[in-house]
Amino acid sequence: MKRIALDLHYLPCLEYFTVLRGAEEAFLFPGDRYARQSYFNRTSILLVNKVQTLSVPIQGRRPRISLGEVRIDQEQKWVSKHLRGIQSGYGKAPFFEYFFPYFEEAFSRQETHLWTLNLNLLTICLKLLRLPVKLTLQENEHLPENVIDLRGHILPSRSYLERPFYQEEPYGQIFGLNFVPNLSILDLLFCLGGASDSLLAKSQKKYEQ
Numbered sequence: 001m002k003r004i005a006l007d008l009h010y011l012p013c014l015e016y017f018t019v020l021r022g023a024e025e026a027f028l029f030p031g032d033r034y035a036r037q038s039y040f041n042r043t044s045i046l047l048v049n050k051v052q053t054l055s056v057p058i059q060g061r062r063p064r065i066s067l068g069e070v071r072i073d074q075e076q077k078w079v080s081k082h083l084r085g086i087q088s089g090y091g092k093a094p095f096f097e098y099f100f101p102y103f104e105e106a107f108s109r110q111e112t113h114l115w116t117l118n119l120n121l122l123t124i125c126l127k128l129l130r131l132p133v134k135l136t137l138q139e140n141e142h143l144p145e146n147v148i149d150l151r152g153h154i155l156p157s158r159s160y161l162e163r164p165f166y167q168e169e170p171y172g173q174i175f176g177l178n179f180v181p182n183l184s185i186l187d188l189l190f191c192l193g194g195a196s197d198s199l200l201a202k203s204q205k206k207y208e209q
Contacts, residue, residue, distance in 0.1 A: 005149045008118045009039040011184045015154055015166035018204045025134040030068030030115050037157055043184040045089045048175045054082050068115045079107050093174050095193035099128055125185050129197050169203040
């Protein structure tokens with residue numbers, strides 16, 4: 001079983017979970033430096049007319065700040081905006097009423113730090129997907145032995161088509177005639193429920209580490 005190092009994303013995309021799927025342990029590094037244009041504070045969901053990016057506002061984008069120190073700007077009404085967007089996009093999805101309360105409760109905690117929110121949300125996603133991946137926080141920058149370092153690989157600036165992890169495997173979405181690939185894991189969970197892991201298995205590219 002493989003052990004991997006990953007970035008921590010906000011409600012990650014399907015590609016992220018094709019990487020996690022099959023891993024025994026995933027190492028996360030709160031001491032890594034925050035970088036703009038990453039998935040640390042953004043995700044994408046499907047609405048009736050478009051793909052919507054949800055971004056968590058953060059305070060003081062200071063250079064060289066660690067991910068664990070990034071604070072959420074709670075003065076902005078982002079939680080209600082994100083919850084409304086999720087409800088608008090998936091309120092009629094088959095498994096929305098079963099899974100939405102898990103995420104709603106996580107948002108209601110009003111975490112001050114984005115790292116904590118993301119970690120809580122990732123833990124919920126793994127639980128709902130029934131993926132037995134151990135999440136280990138690595139407080140120093142030392143990469144343990146026999147760990148595959150995949151940090152910095154999944155970035156919004158590059159298409160998933162350029163990476164060896166995820167391949168499009170259509171499933172029934174709520175809106176639109178054309179399938180939209182690699183959205184937030186929310187899209188898959190609300191649409192397929194317990195069958196989500198089987199879809200992820202089909203979405204994994206076969207590649208050599």
